[in-house]
Amino acid sequence: MTQTTELLCEVRGQVGFITLNRPKALNALSLGMVRGLLAQLLAWRDDPAVLAVAIRGSHKEGVFGHFCAGGDIRFLHQTVQAGSPQIEDFFTEEYTLNHVIFTYPKPYIAFMDGVVMGGGMGISQGASLRIVTEKSKLAMPEALIGLFPDVGGGYFLARCPGRVGEWLGLAGESLAASEAIAFGWADAYLPAAEQAGLWEALATQSFADSAAVQAFAASRTQPQGPEAVRDTSAIDRVFALPTVQAIIDTLEADTSSASSAWAQHTAAALRKRSPLLLHVILEQIRRARSMTMAEDLRMERDLVRNCFFLRPGQSETMEGIRALAIDKDQTPRWNPARIEEVTEDAWRAFFVSPWPAHSHPLVALKD
Numbered sequence: 001m002t003q004t005t006e007l008l009c010e011v012r013g014q015v016g017f018i019t020l021n022r023p024k025a026l027n028a029l030s031l032g033m034v035r036g037l038l039a040q041l042l043a044w045r046d047d048p049a050v051l052a053v054a055i056r057g058s059h060k061e062g063v064f065g066h067f068c069a070g071g072d073i074r075f076l077h078q079t080v081q082a083g084s085p086q087i088e089d090f091f092t093e094e095y096t097l098n099h100v101i102f103t104y105p106k107p108y109i110a111f112m113d114g115v116v117m118g119g120g121m122g123i124s125q126g127a128s129l130r131i132v133t134e135k136s137k138l139a140m141p142e143a144l145i146g147l148f149p150d151v152g153g154g155y156f157l158a159r160c161p162g163r164v165g166e167w168l169g170l171a172g173e174s175l176a177a178s179e180a181i182a183f184g185w186a187d188a189y190l191p192a193a194e195q196a197g198l199w200e201a202l203a204t205q206s207f208a209d210s211a212a213v214q215a216f217a218a219s220r221t222q223p224q225g226p227e228a229v230r231d232t233s234a235i236d237r238v239f240a241l242p243t244v245q246a247i248i249d250t251l252e253a254d255t256s257s258a259s260s261a262w263a264q265h266t267a268a269a270l271r272k273r274s275p276l277l278l279h280v281i282l283e284q285i286r287r288a289r290s291m292t293m294a295e296d297l298r299m300e301r302d303l304v305r306n307c308f309f310l311r312p313g314q315s316e317t318m319e320g321i322r323a324l325a326i327d328k329d330q331t332p333r334w335n336p337a338r339i340e341e342v343t344e345d346a347w348r349a350f351f352v353s354p355w356p357a358h359s360h361p362l363v364a365l366k367d
Contacts, residue, residue: 007036012203015213016044018055019063026069027057029119031090037123038097045105052107052213054202055123056195057114064111064195065135070118073145077321080308091150091304092361094119095297098152099365102126102293107214109202111195112136112186117174122151125185126293129217132177133192134226138185141172146274146320146332148281148303154288155296160184162232163239169281170239170247171269177225188221234259244270244278248339274316274332275339277307279347287351294365301362302353310349 008019018040020027044050059065071094079087101108101123110127112120116138124130132138140149140157149157149169157165160183167173168183180186190198198220207213241247248270254263270278284303288296307317314335323332336342353360 004032004036006030006033007040009036009040011044011050013205014049014051014207015202016040016047016050016053017199017203018053020055020057020068023058023060023066025072026059026066026115027120028069028072029094029123030072030075031086031093034090034094034097038093038100041097041100041104045100050106051207051210052109052202053104054109054111054199054217055127056111056199057120059114064113064192066114067110067112067116068120068123069115070120071151073321073325077318077326080315080318087308088305088361091301094122094151095301095362096365098122098126099294099297099362102152103367104128106210107217109214109217111199112138112180113192113195117141118149119151121153121156121185125152125156127187128214129188129221130186131188131190131195131217131221132180132186132225133190133195134177135192136177136180136186137174138176138180139172139174140169141174143170143172143273143277143281144320145324146277146316146318146334147307148277148284148300150300150304152293152297152300154284154300155291155293156185157285158288158291162236164232164235165285166239166282167235167266169285170244170273170278171266172273173269176227178227178229179225181223181225182229188218188223189225190221194220234262238263238266244275244282244339244342247282270339274320274334275336275342276334276346277316278339279342280350283347283351292367294362294367297365298353298360298362299351301360302355303350305354306350306352309354 006022008021057067107128109129110124113133114135140153142149157169164183177189251263251267254260319332
């Protein structure tokens with residue numbers, strides 16, 4: 001058994017088991033966790049004795065409970081302030097990890113209980129079986145901190161049905177089990193109380209091959225969750241509009257239709273996000289519709305570099321993290337302050353790569 005304070009890895013029977021073990025931070029990913037996960041998955045990928053991998057989170061009273069709340073944003077803020085190169089290491093290595101999971105040749109089974117957000121989505125969306133429970137809460141809320149939905153978010157948001165991806169990426173709304181399955185973020189439902197039984201069964205059963213592990217795990221789950229799934233017709237209509245301005249104008253003008261309560265709630269949420277990053281996010285998701293996972297991650301690596309360093313002293317991401325997690329005043333000072341003030345040149349600059357193609361830090365990724 002390989003064990004650190006933040007990551008527990010062991011092989012039991014024919015399956016490799018990973019437990020994220022940073023419960024006080026809702027298992028937010030540190031650089032050490034990213035490196036440990038990547039090293040372990042590469043080792044098990046080439047180990048014929050390991051037929052599959054299962055991954056879960058932990059909470060303060062034991063295992064399961066929460067999967068992963070994202071990346072460690074306080075660490076990111078500190079490294080930028082200190083001028084540490086670890087900010088670059090973190091994203092290059094995290095996105096490499098995401099790609100390894102999306103292209104993993106063996107079953108990778110994610111127990112997505114509790115909070116699953118941001119970086120937690122990045123280490124679960126590529127799973128061969130994504131299991132949610134009645135306690136699951138899935139989201140890509142990066143717009144709240146002046147960031148974009150990274151870790152492959154462009155790729156998997158762009159592949160949600162209709163225009164659900166634009167809505168989830170811009171508004172940062174969370175999904176429970178039924179909608180996570182319906183909108184393509186999960187594959188199956190399992191009551192939370194049954195997770196431990198399936199986890200133990202994977203360790204004690206005998207399997208003929210990797211496909212048998214996948215089939216067994218899937219057979220213990222249900223195809224739908226317990227909650228209702230919303231009608232997405234209003235989402236599809238509004239979030240298909242060509243610009244952020246058109247989306248917000250339409251939402252704010254909707255005061256009398258059956259969807260007006262949703263429209264006003266959504267408009268208010270968008271008004272709290274970074275206006276500049278809303279434009280970046282909309283373009284990111286729409287570009288990603290025609291990209292492979294590797295191409296999307298390279299684009300996102302460009303974007304994240306530009307989020308922190310394109311405008312020295314004016315990083316929307318640093319300001320968003322400050323307001324949410326450092327000073328906790330919940331009043332980010334966005335620049336520009338309003339959606340109406342964002343110019344096309346300003347958001348398009350984020351998509352200019354800082355590197356020539358042959359020297360890109362993710363040049364080696366292949367789908």
